Amino acid sequence: MRPGRYTDQGPYDLFRSLLKDAITRWNISPKMVDGLLTSPSGQSQGQTDAYVHDKLISEFALKPRFAETMCLGGASFGVMVNRAMSAVREGRANAVLCIGSGKFLKPSEGSAEMLAKTIAEADFEVPYGPFIPGLYALIARRFMHERNITREDIARVAVSARKWALLNPDARMYGKGEITVEDVIASRPIADPFNYLDCSIPSDGGGVVLVTRADIGHQLSDQPAYVKGYGEYHACGTISGADVLNETGAVQSGAEAFAQANLTPADIDVAQLYDAFSATPLILLENLGFCAPGTSGDFFNSGACDPGGRFPVNTYGGLLSYGHTGDSSGMSVLVEGARQAMGQAGARQITGAENVLVHCYGGMMYDHTTLILGRQP
Amino acid sequence: MSGKPVPEITPLNRVFFEGTAAGELRLCRCMKCGELFRYVHPLCPECWSDSFDYVVSSGKGKIESYTVMHMPPYEAWAADVPYVIALVRLEEGVRMMANVDMDANKVAIDMPVDVWFEQRDDVFIPQFRPAG
Numbered sequence A: 001m002r003p004g005r006y007t008d009q010g011p012y013d014l015f016r017s018l019l020k021d022a023i024t025r026w027n028i029s030p031k032m033v034d035g036l037l038t039s040p041s042g043q044s045q046g047q048t049d050a051y052v053h054d055k056l057i058s059e060f061a062l063k064p065r066f067a068e069t070m071c072l073g074g075a076s077f078g079v080m081v082n083r084a085m086s087a088v089r090e091g092r093a094n095a096v097l098c099i100g101s102g103k104f105l106k107p108s109e110g111s112a113e114m115l116a117k118t119i120a121e122a123d124f125e126v127p128y129g130p131f132i133p134g135l136y137a138l139i140a141r142r143f144m145h146e147r148n149i150t151r152e153d154i155a156r157v158a159v160s161a162r163k164w165a166l167l168n169p170d171a172r173m174y175g176k177g178e179i180t181v182e183d184v185i186a187s188r189p190i191a192d193p194f195n196y197l198d199c200s201i202p203s204d205g206g207g208v209v210l211v212t213r214a215d216i217g218h219q220l221s222d223q224p225a226y227v228k229g230y231g232e233y234h235a236c237g238t239i240s241g242a243d244v245l246n247e248t249g250a251v252q253s254g255a256e257a258f259a260q261a262n263l264t265p266a267d268i269d270v271a272q273l274y275d276a277f278s279a280t281p282l283i284l285l286e287n288l289g290f291c292a293p294g295t296s297g298d299f300f301n302s303g304a305c306d307p308g309g310r311f312p313v314n315t316y317g318g319l320l321s322y323g324h325t326g327d328s329s330g331m332s333v334l335v336e337g338a339r340q341a342m343g344q345a346g347a348r349q350i351t352g353a354e355n356v357l358v359h360c361y362g363g364m365m366y367d368h369t370t371l372i373l374g375r376q377p
Numbered sequence B: 001m002s003g004k005p006v007p008e009i010t011p012l013n014r015v016f017f018e019g020t021a022a023g024e025l026r027l028c029r030c031m032k033c034g035e036l037f038r039y040v041h042p043l044c045p046e047c048w049s050d051s052f053d054y055v056v057s058s059g060k061g062k063i064e065s066y067t068v069m070h071m072p073p074y075e076a077w078a079a080d081v082p083y084v085i086a087l088v089r090l091e092e093g094v095r096m097m098a099n100v101d102m103d104a105n106k107v108a109i110d111m112p113v114d115v116w117f118e119q120r121d122d123v124f125i126p127q128f129r130p131a132g
């Protein structure tokens, strides 16, 4: 679903549109879908709905043997794929619909205060006036200090995301033109080291994936994506409690996913790395083993991650230029990874993309999931 | 009345905020294993012992990371921008968040800082300023 500003639509309106969209793409019916995973929608509006699956089962007239509402922020969708796979492997479901929608109010409309109070310690963090960009900034500043990453290096990530968005008609910044490192640094300061163009774009939207048996996958698509490896790690759930800011849970989740897939970073052709802010793909490139410590800035500066580069990153524009759809943000990262593996990424398709890495995290880089998708099992 | 958030006193943090009211920055100390930690854990994070007392921190530390907030997240902070939020590593090894009351252009990692206590309503919250 194209991200945008759907002011007249609530989370459930988005869920309905998403299901209709999925039905037009895949030949699925209520009898065939016997699993449902979803996540709360509308948290930036102060709604944490813990029983989304019940409402969707009723609305969509499903009779699933397997269903749950999951809440791990951006990591929810990586986790969904893993839980759905387990259910399919155990024979508890044949086809699991994973669906997420999200509304993301502008910070200036009150969401900054609400989200800060949701995500930070009430007595030892909230009194100091943090909000989400400021909390990420604490991770980014330490990373820059220890790894000799410059302000220009992190701005370059936003420049790359914009280049990709210009190839994706669904991206919020499609048709808006290229930006430069200077543009990023000259944009409105938000929370040092982040300026406006270092931040993702609050949007409404969502997405759907179907996790199913290989034989059903081949009935629905000429080229389904296979899950080759998965890793998950849950690091400390507050910034003050996270003792090491440079080494996120991506270190553990990445190592687990590579081991399970029996692959190394050198085997990956394209990566989708959750980019709530411009610095996070650099941290993830280093934590996942794609770049030695301190070299991720040079890697991006070389153009390696841009269109035409040797290691494309966030080929749909990322949250930075495609849009951050609130509770469903991680879904766009996952969907683009699946599309690249399935050869359905249009003008931005990476030819011969055999193995695709998808990394989603939730909270302030608390919950981490790494998926490795491929064209072959 | 600034409208800035005031911590709620809870059974978990009561000893801490009794300390700040008395001009002390207290750290939990596990009586079983000696671990020092913040008043956010109901049990020792190393050994899950529930018997602990406290030590009084020197109140000296270094900035481990920081941000300068240019956009106030809500109205209560509008008069303060640009303001510094830092993670301060205390001499005792424990790390905590606070504002650093200083010229935001001069903040830097590893800068030594000293604690002070800001009164909000009837609660005193620890804050830092450049050492000196």
Ligand SMILES: [Zn+2]
Residues within 6 Å of the ligand: B030, B031, B032, B033, B034, B035, B044, B045, B046, B047, B048, B049
């Ligand atoms: Zn202990």
